[in-house]
Amino acid sequence: MAETERTVTACMIVIGNEILSGRTQDANLTWIAGRLTELGIRLTEARVIPDVEATIVETVNAVRTRFDYVFTSGGIGPTHDDITADCIAKAFGVGIGIHPEARRRLEAHYAQQQGEFNEARQRMARIPDGATLIDNPISRAPGFRIGNVFVMAGIPVVMRAMFESIRHELVGGARLLSRTVSAFLPEGKFAAGLGQLQDRHPELDFGSYPFYRGGRAGASIVVRGTNAARLAAAVDEVKALVGALGGEPLDGDPSAQ
Amino acid sequence: MAETERTVTACMIVIGNEILSGRTQDANLTWIAGRLTELGIRLTEARVIPDVEATIVETVNAVRTRFDYVFTSGGIGPTHDDITADCIAKAFGVGIGIHPEARRRLEAHYAQQQGEFNEARQRMARIPDGATLIDNPISRAPGFRIGNVFVMAGIPVVMRAMFESIRHELVGGARLLSRTVSAFLPEGKFAAGLGQLQDRHPELDFGSYPFYRGGRAGASIVVRGTNAARLAAAVDEVKALVGALGGEPLDGDPSAQ
Numbered sequence: 001m002a003e004t005e006r007t008v009t010a011c012m013i014v015i016g017n018e019i020l021s022g023r024t025q026d027a028n029l030t031w032i033a034g035r036l037t038e039l040g041i042r043l044t045e046a047r048v049i050p051d052v053e054a055t056i057v058e059t060v061n062a063v064r065t066r067f068d069y070v071f072t073s074g075g076i077g078p079t080h081d082d083i084t085a086d087c088i089a090k091a092f093g094v095g096i097g098i099h100p101e102a103r104r105r106l107e108a109h110y111a112q113q114q115g116e117f118n119e120a121r122q123r124m125a126r127i128p129d130g131a132t133l134i135d136n137p138i139s140r141a142p143g144f145r146i147g148n149v150f151v152m153a154g155i156p157v158v159m160r161a162m163f164e165s166i167r168h169e170l171v172g173g174a175r176l177l178s179r180t181v182s183a184f185l186p187e188g189k190f191a192a193g194l195g196q197l198q199d200r201h202p203e204l205d206f207g208s209y210p211f212y213r214g215g216r217a218g219a220s221i222v223v224r225g226t227n228a229a230r231l232a233a234a235v236d237e238v239k240a241l242v243g244a245l246g247g248e249p250l251d252g253d254p255s256a257q
Numbered sequence: 258m259a260e261t262e263r264t265v266t267a268c269m270i271v272i273g274n275e276i277l278s279g280r281t282q283d284a285n286l287t288w289i290a291g292r293l294t295e296l297g298i299r300l301t302e303a304r305v306i307p308d309v310e311a312t313i314v315e316t317v318n319a320v321r322t323r324f325d326y327v328f329t330s331g332g333i334g335p336t337h338d339d340i341t342a343d344c345i346a347k348a349f350g351v352g353i354g355i356h357p358e359a360r361r362r363l364e365a366h367y368a369q370q371q372g373e374f375n376e377a378r379q380r381m382a383r384i385p386d387g388a389t390l391i392d393n394p395i396s397r398a399p400g401f402r403i404g405n406v407f408v409m410a411g412i413p414v415v416m417r418a419m420f421e422s423i424r425h426e427l428v429g430g431a432r433l434l435s436r437t438v439s440a441f442l443p444e445g446k447f448a449a450g451l452g453q454l455q456d457r458h459p460e461l462d463f464g465s466y467p468f469y470r471g472g473r474a475g476a477s478i479v480v481r482g483t484n485a486a487r488l489a490a491a492v493d494e495v496k497a498l499v500g501a502l503g504g505e506p507l508d509g510d511p512s513a514q
Binding site for chain 2: 178
């Protein structure tokens with residue numbers, strides 16, 4: 001896409017055996033994708049990896065040089081399988097130890113809760129050298145940022161709160177706008193016309209996402225771009241295409257899942 | 258984990274801008290993870306990537322030598338943004354052309370539906386040289402297998418039907434069994450004891466997944482392994498641990514999302 005502003009990219013790393021075993025449906029990816037889009041940042045890739053040191057280290061190092069921002073979720077709790085902080089330190093080649101401010105927050109939290117600030121909980125204050133803390137207004141144990149990598153919790157309510165607390169640190173580029181036109185037309189009917197629209201408007205991105213609804217085949221045509229006027233004009237062309245093929249163009253997405 | 262049977266691994270590649278933009282919540286990953294586990298195959302990594310040729314080619318080639326099986330979903334329809342088949346051919350360094358049997362199936366389908374078998378729809382018969390077809394009982398346009406890579410549709414109902422039609426081609430290893438014990442205890446209370454259990458049973462895998470439910474903090478402790486008797490004994494130890502800490506051990510997962 002031709003743009004005046006730079007495209008800012010991000011990669012999300014979901015860390016956790018529970019996603020890969022099918023036990024848990026990840027809820028963070030879709031959420032963060034939407035929030036990043038609003039900030040003018042494009043989620044360009046996501047990886048789901050197990051709680052395995054070599055894999056975490058290799059993945060973090062593979063993506064942190066390729067994307068502007070990297071977000072991780074999962075593996076920063078008090079149990080033995082929470083190894084993300086150590087792996088991030090290893091990936092960056094830095095040490096890791098108890099962070100005084102993280103320790104202070106956790107100590108105050110458990111004192112207030114009349115819970116024991118035991119060795120397992122003290123592990124949550126271990127932060128790689130040089131990292132800055134990410135606030136956790138829900139359960140206090142902080143995430144952290146090191147370089148362009150933001151390390152967050154896996155529990156959705158905590159991840160979301162952490163993301164909101166670092167949102168102001170993120171610098172987005174041209175915001176990608178998106179408009180959707182849906183129709184109960186099979187893709188094969190409008191594919192040629194849509195391809196021509198894409199050829200005519202290389203600065204926009206035309207996607208087609210088929211669905212079945214009430215036994216009928218249809219598709220949502222999504223047009224994306226950074227220029228609102230061009231986007232609106234292209235949407236009119238999509239609607240004209242659908243109409244010319246005997247379909248009824250509907251604004252938005254009737255296949256919402 | 259010490260095992261007599263070999264561990265069989267898999268990687269899933271979800272191809273599609275719509276997942277990365279947050280428009281669509283992926284529904285295929287969790288489903289295929291569960292089915293693979295039943296077959297004795299471990300989903301060891303997943304990647305979500307955009308409809309970009311260079312990324313698809315590079316990702317397929319990065320993972321197909323590292324995992325026993327690779328599954329892809331998305332990008333095999335009739336529109337211009339459906340580029341998966343061409344990318345797979347490029348990744349394998351083979352040609353691509355109209356596959357006679359794929360063409361025959363699609364031709365028969367559109368004749369029956371009184372739909373035109375136009376150029377866009379003929380694109381769906383383009384299959385990399387040397388690939389074998391994967392049946393599509395829903396909308397006919399086939400997927401394909403080339404080497405250890407299985408290329409399937411993105412629409413969940415179609416992907417699932419395709420997977421069932423290739424299931425018999427997959428050879429699993431030791432089946433990973435799983436038992437879950439949940440308790441309304443914060444992780445920090447049982448973390449030390451759980452770590453000791455992990456140390457005592459290196460052949461098993463203990464995971465802890467915290468949740469909030471009705472304002473109360475709890476966790477599901479998941480024990481995995483290939484030996485049912487050892488698993489059952491370990492589950493009894495987990496329950497004893499929870500009980501000794503004043504918690505009530507519950508079978509299964511009360512945090513089902």
